[in-house]
Amino acid sequence: MTMTADRSSALYERALEVIPGGVNSPVRAFGSVGGTPRFVAEGEGARITDVDGHRYLDYVCSWGPLILGHAQPDIVAAARAALERGSSFGTPTRGEVELAEAIVERVPSVEQVRLTSSGTEAGMSAVRLARGATGRHKVVKFAGHYHGHSDALLAAAGSGVATLGIPGTPGVTEGATADTIVVPWNDREAVEEAFAEHGDDIAVLACEPVAANMGVVPPDEGYLAFLRGITARHGALLLFDEVMTGFRVARGGAQEHYGVTPDLTTFGKVVGGGFPLAAFGGSADVMRHLAPTGPVYQAGTLSGNPVAVAAGLTQLRLLDDAAYKTLDGLADRLIDGLANAFQQAGIGVHVQRCASLFNVFFADAPVRDFAGAQTADTERFAAFFRGMLARGFHLPPSQYEAIFVSLAHTTEDIDATVAAATETAAELS
Numbered sequence: 234m235t236m237t238a239d240r241s242s243a244l245y246e247r248a249l250e251v252i253p254g255g256v257n258s259p260v261r262a263f264g265s266v267g268g269t270p271r272f273v274a275e276g277e278g279a280r281i282t283d284v285d286g287h288r289y290l291d292y293v294c295s296w297g298p299l300i301l302g303h304a305q306p307d308i309v310a311a312a313r314a315a316l317e318r319g320s321s322f323g324t325p326t327r328g329e330v331e332l333a334e335a336i337v338e339r340v341p342s343v344e345q346v347r348l349t350s351s352g353t354e355a356g357m358s359a360v361r362l363a364r365g366a367t368g369r370h371k372v373v374k375f376a377g378h379y380h381g382h383s384d385a386l387l388a389a390a391g392s393g394v395a396t397l398g399i400p401g402t403p404g405v406t407e408g409a410t411a412d413t414i415v416v417p418w419n420d421r422e423a424v425e426e427a428f429a430e431h432g433d434d435i436a437v438l439a440c441e442p443v444a445a446n447m448g449v450v451p452p453d454e455g456y457l458a459f460l461r462g463i464t465a466r467h468g469a470l471l472l473f474d475e476v477m478t479g480f481r482v483a484r485g486g487a488q489e490h491y492g493v494t495p496d497l498t499t500f501g502k503v504v505g506g507g508f509p510l511a512a513f514g515g516s517a518d519v520m521r522h523l524a525p526t527g528p529v530y531q532a533g534t535l536s537g538n539p540v541a542v543a544a545g546l547t548q549l550r551l552l553d554d555a556a557y558k559t560l561d562g563l564a565d566r567l568i569d570g571l572a573n574a575f576q577q578a579g580i581g582v583h584v585q586r587c588a589s590l591f592n593v594f595f596a597d598a599p600v601r602d603f604a605g606a607q608t609a610d611t612e613r614f615a616a617f618f619r620g621m622l623a624r625g626f627h628l629p630p631s632q633y634e635a636i637f638v639s640l641a642h643t644t645e646d647i648d649a650t651v652a653a654a655t656e657t658a659a660e661l662s
């Protein structure tokens with residue numbers, strides 16, 4: 234069970250000299266679980282191999298995009314063919330139109346869509362558009378929800394901000410968040426109070442329809458419909474950040490799963506097929522405010538990059554109803570197995586989920602909001618993470634993140650994961 238990580242450690246030492254914290258996104262550091270991040274040499278299907286030659290069953294899947302697994306042959310072929318035709322043109326291509334049509338067809342609330350290179354850009358642009366379209370200033374967001382790292386949305390954020398316990402980010406001025414109102418998730422009264430006080434000036438209420446950057450915390454029954462109602466009554470826009478949930482929890486995302494229609498939606502991860510591509514969209518009436526049609530400026534040198542577009546389009550086309558059924562079935566099997574493993578070990582956990590999006594909270598009670606997530610036992614999560622890594626299972630290195638299964642995982646993989654979790658849980662008890 235002792236695994237040497239000599240080459241990963243050596244690369245990490247080199248990285249620490251030239252890259253802040255040795256990583257290009259904070260969640261990749263093993264900050265809250267201890268040890269050295271594994272430097273990956275290659276991935277295939279559900280597995281990655283690190284530079285020391287160890288193979289891991291991967292449950293990070295690039296933090297969500299790789300819903301079909303690593304180096305999926307159709308995606309590789311589509312990206313390669315696109316690359317051979319040219320990597321970027323800075324002028325429109327057919328693929329962009331086809332990807333926009335594919336999104337619009339799957340997500341009825343979206344009549345028009347603009348492609349960006351990251352979820353952060355999509356969220357930032359959607360908020361700017363909401364402000365421009367309504368002529369209002371304020372944004373309501375939820376504690377523990379993460380919409381990327383643009384200044385106005387970084388207040389009380391989840392993901393790495395939560396993992397590292399960063400209270401507020403230096404460099405984000407008070408002015409930048411002065412119009413951001415943060416409320417607790419699943420709390421109706423707090424939202425009502427925010428609208429009672431600022432209703433005339435709220436441009437947009439943004440949420441992850443399933444919170445998945447503070448662990449996975451689904452909305453209480455009827456909560457999304459409540460948000461739809463109150464925003465509509467006050468003339469504010471409702472923004473669903475479906476960067477995580479889009480094309481994962483259902484073909485049409487969380488809005489299809491819960492039957493609630495937002496005004497604006499952001500996408501990322503799955504829509505880019507593992508390449509830097511994201512998007513935001515909404516009704517034509519709202520989207521017409523964007524330049525060049527309207528005055529709200531938004532742009533990007535590599536937006537709609539043809540290689541990323543080819544990969545994303547191929548991935549979306551492969552995700553039919555049967556694919557989601559299979560994915561949810563794999564998640565069912567894993568979730569049941571994990572719950573049993575911890576029950577046998579006498580360890581209290583709550584495995585929270587929406588479709589195939591889930592995580593394990595070491596907590597006595599279900600988690601409904603960020604404050605609840607913060608009371609879960611992160612030390613125990615870290616010990617579980619280390620036990621699983623040593624057995625060849627690569628989980629996200631934080632309880633504030635979701636665990637991702639892909640269609641490349643097999644039932645045998647899931648059963649092997651459950652067996653490893655059973656051993657690890659027995660060690661923890």
Ligand SMILES: Cc1ncc(COP(=O)(O)O)c(C=O)c1O
Nearest residue numbers: 351352353379380381476477501
């Ligand atoms: C829900 C959500 N929104 C936005 C983002 C930001 O996307 P990106 O990392 O591509 O900037 C992420 C992930 O990082 C996310 O999970």
Ligand SMILES: N[C@H](C=O)CCC(=O)O
Nearest residue numbers: 258260296392393446634
């Ligand atoms: N939780 C983040 C997004 O989903 C993880 C990705 C990152 O920030 O690197």
